Amino acid sequence: MANRGPSYGLSREVQEKIEQKYDADLENKLVDWIILQCAEDIEHPPPGRAHFQKWLMDGTVLCKLINSLYPPGQEPIPKISESKMAFKQMEQISQFLKAAETYGVRTTDIFQTVDLWEGKDMAAVQRTLMALGSVAVTKDDGCYRGEPSWFHSPQDLALLAPQLSSPKQ
Template sequence: MANREPSYGLSRVVQQKIEKQYDTDLEQILIQWITTQCRDVNPPQPGRDNFQNWLKDGTVLCKLINSLYPEGQAPVKKIQASTMAFKQMEQISQFLKAAESYGIKTTDIF
């Protein structure tokens, strides 16, 4: 339900503005970069929802941050795909901590 579009009013206008700003070309560039960097990650089908679901559980993000480190120095030790929300949040949290320790400013992290 959370991903259902608002059907009226200001919420609908805001949702339409967000959708207009989405860049499918940038999506493809990011997918290409991530799959090239990680090598063991399968790309999603094109589309905003597929891209978001691909990143949602945090496994791809954790594999990506690990790929930026030398062999044996990966900051995220355990990467598990899961449909349980708390496990997904744990993966995302590990990614965020690793990104911060990599040197990304806290204010620049989504």
């Protein structure tokens, strides 16, 4: 929550429940897949939720990821800029989200820009990336790179959705 003060009372409890859904092991798997999928010189971030957020926050890695899932010349985001301006970074995140939905990720699996930008719900970001990987595995276009078993099929994901959204015990 970069632009807000600390949460108190019920707001604090809700934020803690959201934070409990974040999976560090899943973070590692997603980082490895993104780097492999993009096949570019993308630096591996240090482990941890804050580093994962910072790595994705400008939208550059996300845009490179979605572009890598399309054949050359058909990329949905033609211009990716490494801008330091907040509105440009949020615009790139929004472009990624629109492209992910067009690619086949269900609207209900798409995170909100503030979930990533402010770090409000990094578990939602993980769910979107898992859904994107699951859709990519099922497409038979030769663009997916990685181990197919890393992701569930979209049908399995629909069955697992209640489990993925409940806090870990």
